[in-house]
Amino acid sequence: MRNTLVLIFFVLGTLFSSVQAQDATEFFTKADAFFSAHVRGGRVDYQTIKKDPTSLNALLGLAKGITVSKADAKKYQAFWINAYNLSVIKGIVDNYPIKSPLDKAGFFDKTTYNVGGKDITLNDIEHKLLRANFPKEARFHFVLVCAGLGCPPIISNAYMPNTLDAQLEKQTVKALNNPNFIRVKGKKVQLSQLFEWYKGDFTQGGKSQIDYVNQYRKEKLDAKAKVSYYAYDWTLNKTK
DSSP: OHHHHHHHHHHHHHHHHHHHHHHHHHHHHHHHHHHHHHEETTEEOHHHHHHOOHHHHHHHHHHHTOOOOTTSHHHHHHHHHHHHHHHHHHHHHHHOSOSOGGGSTTTTTTOOEEETTEEEOHHIIIIIIIITTSTTOGGGGGTOOOSBTTSOOOOSSOOOGGGHHHHHHHHHHHHHTOTTTSEEETTEEEEEHHHHHTHHHHSGGGOOHHHHHHTTOSSOOOTTOEEEEEOOOOSBOBOO
16 A cells, blocks of 8 residues: 555656646746847837737736746746746736836835746745845846836847846846947046846855956946946836
8 A cells, every 4th residue: 555655656756746847837838928029129018018919918827837946947047037037027918007116115125026936026936036046147137128218128038048148148248238338438427327226146265256257348447437327217118
């Protein structure tokens, strides 16, 4: 009897793992199609999604039942990056028309989304599930898109486990070589407020923020450049 029970639990566990893997694969595939259909030039077509939120709601419904393990770091990170960006879009669509995510009180720290079997806020995803678990990965800041124009632009693809590192690298390089994002005037450099808010993420190992930026810059910044921060633009990143 005991051996029979062990076998039953083993079979059930195997089936559950198989279903989970299928659901995750389906999530990534459908998320990729969704971003491709509704993101153009780093902006989101919220108006069209508002008219028919079926695909967005189906995606987030699928994400409710998916469990990802930190042991599979790339899959875990890719899932939660996509979940964050989709949840941001959901938050905007639910309140659309809106001019900025800040126009909705508690947008980042009070509104919850049922993802991965838990009710969580956007801040929970960013700070507790991603940054806290992978503290050395500062490139998260260039792929988590807050719906404001001050944020690095959202891409028209999902982040995928097998291409995640290349995608993180590409978006970081793109942001840090963008003259509107890193503003250089002689020996003065203006950085996004992201660098002010998360200074510790960009100065690990005794490096300066200039050191971090220069890892990805084609035209290196002066190591002694005077650094300041320009105001974040919270204007909604909607398609024109």
